[in-house]
Amino acid sequence: MPYKTLAVILQSTEDTRRVLDSVLPLAQAWNAHVVGVHAEPYPVAYSAAVGFPDVTVIEAAAEAAEERTTEIEALFHGQMRAAGQSHEWHASRSFSGDTAYAGAALARTADLVIVAQRNPDWAADDASGVEGVLYEAGRPVLVVPHSSPMVRTFSRILLAWNGSRESARAAFDALPLIKEAESTEIFVVDPPAEGEDVEASASCLAAALSRHGAEVVVATEQSRGRHVDEVIRDRATAMGADLLVLGAYSHSWLRQLLFGGVTRTVLQSMQVPCLMSR
Incomplete structure (x- = not known):
């Protein structure tokens, strides 16, 4: 819709x-x-x-x-x-x-x-x-974005995923755009070795989006000491993304510690259009 x-x-x-x-x-x-x-x-x-x-x-x-x-x-x-x-x-x-x-x-x-x-x-x-x-x-x-050109259609979408409620909300809020895109990459940074299997949830999300007719792949990357926002920005550049989809995180001290820097960086300096949900 x-x-x-x-x-x-x-x-x-x-x-x-x-x-x-x-x-x-x-x-x-x-x-x-x-x-x-x-x-x-x-x-x-x-x-x-x-x-x-x-x-x-x-x-x-x-x-x-x-x-x-x-x-x-x-x-x-x-x-x-x-x-x-x-x-x-x-x-x-x-x-x-x-x-x-x-x-x-x-x-x-x-x-x-x-x-x-x-x-x-x-x-x-x-x-x-x-x-x-x-x-x-x-x-x-x-x-x-304040400086980069805004495209008329979004053909290559980067969806940042960490398995959270916020990232799930963003993924399905962006569904009208994902369905029309040529490709969408679900991107996981630093998937945990133990505990919650974020990679598995990313695969389940890819399957769910594919049922709507979307072209979806899953990719993971280790940050290796870099900030998560830097990893996401570099990935968007490398794949030529024209839209970033991202969950936004609240101001609680714990979420701000874990994720707030990514949200702030996107709001201040990301050079592609960003669809964010909370």
């Missing part, structure tokens, strides 16, 4: 064109409806030297927020209408001003959420809240 409702998180003018250029080909290929989401912060009551709220500063902040919203909305409607794309727009205010957090409720009603990876050259105020929507929405999130 293809994705029919796409929630697009538009946090700044810098990421809007990039995300929309990536979303439109996918939406048209899937005959999907696109929901644009943007949030701005409530004005903060700054105090002047005499202790009273500085009305001038508050008004300036409100005007800037309104201008940003108007500009992003115009870009969204302009590209959608020019393409004849089914769409709708939602703008809101929140205390954080983070569109990812504020848009979580709308994102929960979509088949797929699409958001830009944060560009490290942007100002801190434009930091992407990918983690917010990833952990709060309960929906798969497609992260658009």
Whole structure:
């Protein structure tokens, strides 16, 4: 079943064109409806030297927020209408001003959420809240890389697998894409010698996906002292992957210790589109 409702998180003018250029080909290929989401912060009551709220500063902040919203909305409607794309727009205010957090409720009603990876050259105020929507929405999130080209179709998919609930969720959330891909590789890093047989579960997953008509193989690799995120990145490059599918891990100290670095690296620096689920 293809994705029919796409929630697009538009946090700044810098990421809007990039995300929309990536979303439109996918939406048209899937005959999907696109929901644009943007949030701005409530004005903060700054105090002047005499202790009273500085009305001038508050008004300036409100005007800037309104201008940003108007500009992003115009870009969204302009590209959608020019393409004849089914769409709708939602703008809101929140205390954080983070569109990812504020848009979580709308994102929960979509088949797929699409958001830009944060560009490290942007100002801190434009930091992407990918983690917010990833952990709060309960929906798969497609992260658009900030620099690499976004393809129109995903033909070679790398699915990182460790047998966890999160990686299983990601695998089946990505099923519409896996079914259409030319090939999908289920990739296991450092399969344990004892205990849970991750390689066996990878083979079972491959069989399950194959029953949907997907072309799937299983591969394993030892990290040999390298970080897992480095192994995954190198594998994606070596196989020419145009999509990485990965489970995202919560902020508990144990999961952060074991897996958090991989999630963070993907969100910050992976150079191919990434579909992540939690």
